[in-house]
Amino acid sequence: MSDPVLMGPGPSNPYPEVMAALGRPLLGHLDPEFLALLDETGDRLRAVFRTTNPLTLPISGTGSAGMEASFVNVVRPGDVVVVGVNGLFGERMCDVASRCRAEVVRVDADWGAPIDPSRLLAAHPSPAVIAVVHAETSTGVRNDIEELGAGKGDALLLVDCVTSLGGIPVEVDAWGIDIAYAGTQKCLGVPPGLAPMTVSERARERLVAKPQSWYLDLGMISRYLDSGARTYHHTAPISMVYALHAGLGVVLDEGLERAWARHRECGGALQAGLEKLGLELFAAEGHRLPQLTSVLAPVGVDEKEVRARLLAGGIEIGGGLGPLAGRGWRIGCMGHTARARNVTLLLAALGEVLA
Ligand code: PLP
Numbered sequence: 001m002s003d004p005v006l007m008g009p010g011p012s013n014p015y016p017e018v019m020a021a022l023g024r025p026l027l028g029h030l031d032p033e034f035l036a037l038l039d040e041t042g043d044r045l046r047a048v049f050r051t052t053n054p055l056t057l058p059i060s061g062t063g064s065a066g067m068e069a070s071f072v073n074v075v076r077p078g079d080v081v082v083v084g085v086n087g088l089f090g091e092r093m094c095d096v097a098s099r100c101r102a103e104v105v106r107v108d109a110d111w112g113a114p115i116d117p118s119r120l121l122a123a124h125p126s127p128a129v130i131a132v133v134h135a136e137t138s139t140g141v142r143n144d145i146e147e148l149g150a151g152k153g154d155a156l157l158l159v160d161c162v163t164s165l166g167g168i169p170v171e172v173d174a175w176g177i178d179i180a181y182a183g184t185q186k187c188l189g190v191p192p193g194l195a196p197m198t199v200s201e202r203a204r205e206r207l208v209a210k211p212q213s214w215y216l217d218l219g220m221i222s223r224y225l226d227s228g229a230r231t232y233h234h235t236a237p238i239s240m241v242y243a244l245h246a247g248l249g250v251v252l253d254e255g256l257e258r259a260w261a262r263h264r265e266c267g268g269a270l271q272a273g274l275e276k277l278g279l280e281l282f283a284a285e286g287h288r289l290p291q292l293t294s295v296l297a298p299v300g301v302d303e304k305e306v307r308a309r310l311l312a313g314g315i316e317i318g319g320g321l322g323p324l325a326g327r328g329w330r331i332g333c334m335g336h337t338a339r340a341r342n343v344t345l346l347l348a349a350l351g352e353v354l355a
Contacts, residue, residue, distance in 0.1 A: 004311065005342050008318035009137045009292055011185035011192050012334040014247070018190050021246035022239050029236045037245055038236065044248035048165060048256060049180060049198045051172035055222050058244055059181070059195040060237050063162040066181025066195025068096055069216040070158050073207050074179065077101035079128035084115040084143060087136035088321055089160055097131065100212070111139050111322045112294070114287040117147035127155045134170065135163035138321040140283040140294035140330060142168065149176025156203050162186060165196065166251050167263045167291035167334055178203040187263065187291055189335030190247035193240040263290045266338040270331065273347040277354065282324055291338065294320065296328040298354065303328060309353045315346055
């Protein structure tokens with residue numbers, strides 16, 4: 001059987017250039033050639049995050065490590081952290097913030113609906129952190145960020161960009177985001193394993209001196225920025241850094257705007273095609289992510305059986321979560337997977353299975 005077309009919520013199919021990079025011979029993690037590649041990876045991440053933040057790097061670990069690194073490094077016991085919750089990953093943020101012994105102020109919206117930024121801004125008069133998921137992978141909803149940056153006051157703005165980075169506009173500096181983290185396996189077209197992250201100078205000044213996590217202590221990891229010398233902290237996952245470097249290269253060669261447009265066109269075609277099949281989209285209109293589409297299965301159809309039949313034909317899609325669990329699907333169109341031919345293939349296969 002040929003490789004499956006990965007149209008789940010993640011991972012997406014990696015770019016061929018990324019697979020080639022994974023096969024490169026290893027260098028030592030302190031080899032000057034590797035360090036130069038790591039520096040270039042930081043430059044590429046700055047370009048994709050649209051930031052000049054010196055502290056921009058891939059954290060060793062998946063997207064959840066990025067989330068954890070974000071919270072443990074700026075949240076002190078008793079700090080008020082406002083968290084927007086309209087899906088699984090907002091819930092996870094609350095869990096992580098409460099483990100940092102923050103006073104968590106939740107702002108809930110229905111799964112499938114966006115969070116009104118003014119509710120987040122009004123939730124507390126002086127929070128230390130306002131945290132929100134930009135692209136909620138559990139529902140396919142985009143939460144608006146720009147207004148939060150404009151109104152955040154003294155708070156730090158912490159944004160999960162795991163599913164948004166590379167797929168839809170993320171403007172770290174222009175939107176006033178202080179801490180953003182992502183994952184490699186979604187719109188960057190790289191296997192899972194690293195968490196790209198960027199931290200504003202404003203947030204860097206507020207880093208916790210000794211966070212509860214040794215491994216994710218950004219102060220230690222970023223000491224080279226002040227000292228100018230890289231020393232051993234942990235052994236970088238060399239091959240994954242090669243892969244990320246290559247994936248970012250593909251995205252930047254294509255052009256970030258063109259990559260966003262490709263995601264928009266593929267997601268738009270997919271969503272129109274699903275509606276043509278008579279299916280109902282789950283996420284609120286106007287806030288639908290092109291890279292992750294949530295859709296209800298027709299009443300009486302066993303959604304698991306449909307997924308199994310698609311997988312047998314070489315196409316993987318994801319099941320629902322929360323209110324969509326057992327009732328529908330989440331279909332990814334991210335990174336290298338976001339191609340018109342994959343959309344056509346899936347719509348034809350789904351139409352056949354449903355018929
Ligand atoms: N945040 C969002 C929005 C995600 O979609 C995911 C994973 O899908 C995560 C965080 C966690 O990332 P990981 O599974 O790579 O640890």
